[in-house]
Amino acid sequence: MKTQGDFRDPEKVRHLLDAIAQKTSKNWSIMEICGGQTHVFLKYGLDKLLPSQIDLLHGPGCPVCVTAAEFIDMAIQIARQPDTLVVSFGDMLRVPGSCLDLLSARAEGAAVQMVYSPLDALEIAQKEPKRQVVFFAVGFETTAPAIALTIVNAQRNQISNFSVLCAHVRVPPAMTALLSNPAHRIDGFLAAGHVCTVMGSNEYYEIAKKFSVPIVITGFEPLDILYGVYRCIVRLEDKQPGVENAYARVTREQGNATAQQILQQVFQVVDRNWRGLGLIPLGGFQIREEYGQFDALRRFSHLSPVSVAADDLCMGGKVLQGLMKPDQCPYFATRCSPEHPLGAPMVSSEGACAAYYRYRRNE
Amino acid sequence: MCLAVPGKIIELTHLDPENRLGIVDFGGIRKSINLTFLPEAQVGDYVTVHVGFGLSIMDSEEARLVLEHLEQIGQQNQQKLDENARRFPRSGKS
Numbered sequence: 001m002k003t004q005g006d007f008r009d010p011e012k013v014r015h016l017l018d019a020i021a022q023k024t025s026k027n028w029s030i031m032e033i034c035g036g037q038t039h040v041f042l043k044y045g046l047d048k049l050l051p052s053q054i055d056l057l058h059g060p061g062c063p064v065c066v067t068a069a070e071f072i073d074m075a076i077q078i079a080r081q082p083d084t085l086v087v088s089f090g091d092m093l094r095v096p097g098s099c100l101d102l103l104s105a106r107a108e109g110a111a112v113q114m115v116y117s118p119l120d121a122l123e124i125a126q127k128e129p130k131r132q133v134v135f136f137a138v139g140f141e142t143t144a145p146a147i148a149l150t151i152v153n154a155q156r157n158q159i160s161n162f163s164v165l166c167a168h169v170r171v172p173p174a175m176t177a178l179l180s181n182p183a184h185r186i187d188g189f190l191a192a193g194h195v196c197t198v199m200g201s202n203e204y205y206e207i208a209k210k211f212s213v214p215i216v217i218t219g220f221e222p223l224d225i226l227y228g229v230y231r232c233i234v235r236l237e238d239k240q241p242g243v244e245n246a247y248a249r250v251t252r253e254q255g256n257a258t259a260q261q262i263l264q265q266v267f268q269v270v271d272r273n274w275r276g277l278g279l280i281p282l283g284g285f286q287i288r289e290e291y292g293q294f295d296a297l298r299r300f301s302h303l304s305p306v307s308v309a310a311d312d313l314c315m316g317g318k319v320l321q322g323l324m325k326p327d328q329c330p331y332f333a334t335r336c337s338p339e340h341p342l343g344a345p346m347v348s349s350e351g352a353c354a355a356y357y358r359y360r361r362n363e
Numbered sequence: 364m365c366l367a368v369p370g371k372i373i374e375l376t377h378l379d380p381e382n383r384l385g386i387v388d389f390g391g392i393r394k395s396i397n398l399t400f401l402p403e404a405q406v407g408d409y410v411t412v413h414v415g416f417g418l419s420i421m422d423s424e425e426a427r428l429v430l431e432h433l434e435q436i437g438q439q440n441q442q443k444l445d446e447n448a449r450r451f452p453r454s455g456k457s
């Protein structure tokens with residue numbers, strides 16, 4: 001078995017960088033969708049090793065960054081009710097809603113807890129039958145099947161004190177929205193490998209055709225990422241838009257059929273508001289009526305959190321669309337830092353602002 | 364959050380197709396992982412795991428092919444450099 005370490009081999013990295021430099025003859029802007037990849041680029045300084053003609057645009061692939069503030073406000077409101085507990089992934093707890101984040105709400109007495117897996121949330125619900133346990137579910141198609149299966153398990157085991165606040169989003173509609181913005185500068189995409197591991201590449205053919213862009217499915221090790229860039233550049237230089245899988249050791253053309261089937265069974269596709277990007281048609285998943293008893297929006301429909309239109313200084317919307325680099329934001333590393341974030345991209349371990357803060361702040 | 368980590372299945376502990384579980388070894392750390400999305404996964408397979416769920420079985424043949432392709436790219440680079448060195452012996456580079 002070839003290990004992950006093989007995909008960090010410095011000599012191959014050098015060869016690939018040479019090959020990219022030889023092939024690049026013009027200026028190209030390539031967007032990596034996934035925030036995890038943004039971090040790898042910056043961590044290893046790969047972006048600086050690429051030819052100066054290649055401009056990397058960092059995309060919206062940071063789930064907690066794009067989760068609408070209304071959902072966070074709702075989660076806080078639920079967590080303030082007696083005998084409830086809101087659980088979610090760690091990053092989500094620190095992202096500000098329209099006025100507060102979940103951890104600050106906890107400091108004021110709301111019941112909030114961090115978990116690693118939605119199954120942990122279900123376990124808590126089983127152990128504490130007197131409490132309403134609500135899993136605040138955020139993430140892309142990578143994470144959504146896990147939530148769907150957890151809901152199916154809750155139904156099978158009749159765990160009636162468990163529900164899900166579902167804020168899941170879908171990536172391809174956001175790519176379409178980005179390309180539909182006349183101000184966009186995207187020549188090609190590195191598609192997020194793990195989203196495609198679930199969904200396959202089918203959804204991308206239409207986008208590639210309609211907007212005449214290359215979309216290269218890309219992995220996460222340094223060599224995976226540079227290989228994705230290389231294939232994207234080859235396609236741009238050779239004028240061959242289309243879809244290509246540069247992460248075939250993990251991602252299959254058809255994706256994961258079992259996971260897709262569970263997604264279908266539990267969720268339906270709906271329009272969704274993405275933080276910083278606005279309403280994205282068909283941009284989210286919502287729990288189907290058949291599983292309505294596990295939908296926290298229904299269970300707590302009597303609550304109506306007041307979302308204050310806060311005077312939001314954060315420029316995250318521009319950053320997430322690749323229209324602005326994090327260090328071009330006037331608040332970057334001044335009023336905005338991971339300790340005192342003004343916006344979600346500075347909080348999350350996948351946020352572009354957090355990556356620049358960590359790896360580029362002193363340059 | 365979309366990060367998925369690779370590990371090796373060392374035991375299948377629960378074979379119910381609607382809730383398949385196994386023990387996965389992540390470089391020494393062993394965890395119980397839900398393998399329902401991987402009905403065909405067997406002991407010894409390397410899988411990518413995300414928030415406690417296996418999402419895909421790693422294909423070592425595909426890994427080998429990419430690494431081989433990268434090897435070729437390296438050789439081509441070298442050839443080009445050698446050729447240029449022959450053609451422009453003094454500058455050594457085009």
Ligand code: SF4
Pocket residue numbers: 313314315316319326329330331332333336337341342343344345346347353
């Ligand atoms: S630096 Fe802070 S304020 Fe500026 S865009 Fe990033 S998160 Fe928002």
